[in-house]
Amino acid sequence: MSELARILLVEDDPRDVELTLTALGEYNLANEVVITRDGEKALDFLYCRGEFSTRSKDNPAVMLLDLKLPKVDGLEVLQQIKSDERLKLIPVVVLTSSQEEKDMMRSYKLGVNAYVVKPVDFHEFVNAIKELGVFWAVINEPPPGSVKKAP
């Protein structure tokens, strides 16, 4: 497991994973991404359970969270994180296809830090992901207890 788990990407669709990594790759952030494919695994990662029990205890600098996920969906993961004292400081960015106001309202009510609708246009998508990655993993100073950026 990479020590540089600055970005936790929770995404079930392998194509979206590849496109997101491609976008992040343009800013050399791809190798700092940990990918979990459903909500349960994401929580396992955050709580250092199961296959993640041996990872370093630092929190990721940012979590990119899809909403429609198998087993435990994105909003449930978000609710879990924001109601846990140890995890609530992790910045969470919802990254979803949905423009539904309902999802947006619920996410913000649960305390999401940003809500990004994946653009259909690839250039816009790449830009959005790149800017997200750069802002949250490089520019933003993460809360104490997170993985520090490389000097």
Place this chain on the structure above:
Amino acid sequence: MNKSAIMTDHAEGPTGVGVSRTLARWDRESQRIRSPVLRYGFSIVSVAVGLGLALAFQHYGVQNVESPPFSLAIVLTAWYAGIGPCVVAVVLSAACFNYFFSEPLYTFEITSEDLPNFLLFTIWAIITAGFVSARRRIESDLRQARDHLQVEVEQRKQRENEVRKLNQELAKRATELETSNNELESFAYSVSHDLRAPLRHVVGYSELLQKQASSLLDEKSRRYTRTILESAKRMGNLIDDLLAFSRIGRTETKKTLVSLDQLVKDVVAETRLDTGGRDIVWKIHPLPVCYGDRSMLRLVIGNLLSNAVKFTRMRAPAEIEIGCADGEDEVEVFVRDNGAGFDMQYIDKLFGVFQRLHLPEEFEGTGIGLATVRRIIHRHGGEVRAEGGVDQGATFYFSLPKAQDAAERTADTL
């Protein structure tokens, strides 16, 4: 009495059943009293009793009270037994009176002194018969009224049942509607989530392919990938438009007072940013304040103005006019342009979903703008219409209830 019986009947309680049974029995009893044997028997017995009384009075020396017992017998017979027995009673009384109490005694010889007594009996009979017939008439009227009321109660019960049935039907319909609305909601939700993802992949991978292999591909293959990209993007726009369109039906309207003047000014200012290079003459007349959902009305004006701008692309100068006609209880706003216009023959298709009257090469668009306009205006209780001719420009009208009327209506319902 009748009324209370009906009321309790209506309540279908045990008391009601008891009362109506008693009524029925009373009816049967009176039928029996009217049977001929009893009626004539009654007549004879009454006269006999009257005679007995009169003889008793005579025996004990009471003077001048021979006729009242007979009169009483006649009155009772007339009251209880009807006309025929009454005649019998009069004849019998006259005969008995003549025989026992009138001079010469113990003969049936009639003298002129008997006549006033006979006349008295007859008058008693006629007066009582008059009362009886009046009673009968009133009784039959009452009976009719009772029957009428009973029929009405039945009808009211029936109507109440119908209303109850209709209410149940309505409640069922409402539930069905809610179910289908929820289904629509979840359908739109899945479209929003699931349909856009594969589309994004088509676009993404085509872009990657273009980037990766553009040096290896010939011009034809590059055109193919470009076409794939354009089509996917177009589909993305269609899905977005369709979702926005369905959202109009799903979200509630938040109505407030909206200044159309300000709304048009905002939209025009926004539109001008995108049409910097073009020569457009805007004619904006004063517009009223109306009552509606601000963001929805903004969408209406935005769609109409962007259409006007789009379809006047080949005009220099393009002329776009916005104004209104004041009606009695509604205002009609119009947007007129001197653009490409349309053939009035296809007016029915103009406001349909995904209906287009121009080729995509001429004017871009998904064909949902005017459908959105119509849907929003209908939700506000207004109407839309259009006039135009090919190459003669087009005028679009939409009507809205007047602000004060609408506000009053809302105040009334509060």
